[in-house]
Amino acid sequence: MIVFDLICRDGSHQFEGWFGSSDDYDKQQLAGLIDCPTCGSRAVEKAVMAPNVGMKANQRSSSDKPSRFEAGASDSAEGAQPVSNAVEVSPEYAKLIDKLAEAQAKILEKSEWVGTDFPEQARAIHYGEKEAAPIHGTATADDAAELDEEGIEILPLPLPVKPPKSQN
Known part of the structure; x- marks a missing residue:
């Protein structure tokens, strides 16, 4: 193409x-x-176009450091979110994403990763079967809709989260 x-x-x-x-x-x-x-x-x-020739994906200049939003994504194909392979990102957008990543990281610091058990764990907390605690994990769109129908408040995370086991 x-x-x-x-x-x-x-x-x-x-x-x-x-x-x-x-x-x-x-x-x-x-x-x-x-x-x-x-x-x-x-x-x-x-129209007149300027060529967009970037470095190879495996090359970085020594002054480049990956921003927070370049690292990690969910390993699960279920409930996959839209992504882009765009190389060019405006500095303003990169700063915004970095701030969003920082805010999300602060929230998740005090939250327990429960992975794909998120819907069950959220229900257990909601119905008093488990002590209330902040949790995060993965849920399909159908799971999220069911939780919402049950009156269980959840919040989609704006950025992908790498499961703790797969982090270095």
């Missing part, structure tokens, strides 16, 4: 187009199959 920044000459609307290859773009352009999603104009051409 290749992504081109496109622009319509009629309204100067800029948008992205995804194509199987550069040749696919050329063929679709010649056939008049590309139009502006804003105004419908077929007078569309490639």
Whole structure:
């Protein structure tokens, strides 16, 4: 797949187009199959684009240190969350994520990891079968919906959590 920044000459609307290859773009352009999603104009051409060439994933400069949000993710495929392989992150966004990661880490410091037993443990605490204590773990969307229906308050964590056993 290749992504081109496109622009319509009629309204100067800029948008992205995804194509199987550069040749696919050329063929679709010649056939008049590309139009502006804003105004419908077929007078569309490639916009000027700067190449985005980054370092290999296994290379870092000595001054680069991974930010908190680059490390760790849930090992479970169940209840998987959307992720991105975007390399470019604005400094403002990186600072925001770092602050969010710090806040989440402070909350989880005083919380016990219960892993996939989270729904059962949350129920036990809610129904007084277990002493009240802060816990965190994993739950599917269906589990979370059931807990909510039972009136058990839970809060989705904004960032992935690496299970303690899999941390170095």
